[in-house]
């Protein structure tokens with residue numbers, strides 16, 4: 001059992017705190033937002049993530065997990081402190097590190113004995129060194145500490161599984177002492193033979209960006225292929241399947257769609273472009289990812305206009321607003337972007353999402369929110385599926401068709417078979433799928 005503190009009860013912080021507690025550690029999770037901490041004490045989760053409530057409940061009841069607004073209290077109790085505060089992208093794409101700086105200073109001011117300070121949320125290369133300088137400047141003389149980088153690879157919707165059964169754990173340190181302590185915290189994962197990559201802080205910091213931007217590039221590549229497939233009369237699903245069977249390529253992250261969204265891949269791509277620029281390197285692939293993603297959203301909008309006709313005065317049904325299934329996160333969601341563009345062109349939009357409607361209301365107040373997929377279709381001149389929630393995979397298509405004003409479906413996730421829908425009388429549009437010649 002170790003005493004740990006996690007500063008920041010956002011996505012990474014809260015999931016990590018709950019999972020570390022479940023490993024048997026005593027964890028205090030700190031956030032400056034009193035409302036959030038109060039809510040967590042009453043088991044009110046600040047976001048939706050499968051399994052999280054149960055994990056928080058169990059570990060709170062068993063007194064391994066607690067919540068606080070006091071960094072002082074957390075620092076005095078814990079030997080390792082994980083920084084998991086947000087690093088939003090500024091207007092120029094640079095990560096905003098003011099939260100990290102403020103927390104580093106506060107930790108330093110309250111330290112009385114040795115502490116391991118671990119940066120967990122994604123931060124540009126060089127942030128570990130910056131944290132070390134800040135802590136050095138503000139801590140009492142004679143108090144020693146280490147700084148480490150331990151990037152998190154959680155995916156929204158499967159975060160707990162990702163934490164408990166990760167593909168790898170990256171441990172970036174500058175001293176053996178820090179490496180040993182951090183490795184020991186992850187010791188429960190040795191039992192399931194999780195590979196541990198032990199390296200320097202700078203390398204650990206870069207690994208996270210390299211992995212995320214590579215994933216973004218992989219999706220962007222198949223999205224470009226999808227557009228090419230439409231131009232040449234090929235089927236991107238089959239192209240992706242055959243590509244993925246090559247083990248060097250692999251089948252994951254090869255699904256064509258409306259473009260990448262979420263709080264990570266777009267932001268990390270922008271940040272990588274910025275810090276590579278600052279290092280004097282004009283990297284081409286991350287820039288191309290950004291251009292392709294913009295183009296993909298426009299491509300989807302044009303596809304809807306082609307399918308439905310001029311949008312002014314038309315009603316369009318939308319299924320899915322979150323950037324992907326199993327989350328209520330609408331940040332950088334292509335669904336939100338395209339819906340906004342449809343509204344700006346004079347369309348009326350009726351929408352349903354199993355989890356993200358509350359979050360979407362703030363960004364899209366003019367949308368008419370519905371109880372379910374069928375209500376969305378009533379009187380609509382077309383139905384757009386943006387997010388591949390499981391419940392959209394087996395819709396009662398005959399009912400959908402009878403409710404729509406015109407049987408038009410734009411399936412941005414290729415969840416239905418074009419031939420089957422066309423046989424049912426739908427005007428069906430997928431992404432990168434041309435009708436098979438018969």
Ligand code: UGA
Nearest residue numbers: 152153154155156219253254255257260261262264323324
């Ligand atoms: C991403 C990474 O996958 C995680 O490994 C990483 O830890 C996390 O960012 C982070 O930095 O914290 P996440 O943002 O939850 O996780 O979302 P992904 O599952 O990666 O999806 C990103 C976007 O790509 C979504 O909009 C999704 O719809 C899209 N996507 C993904 C596709 O369009 N096609 C695919 O084949 C895969």
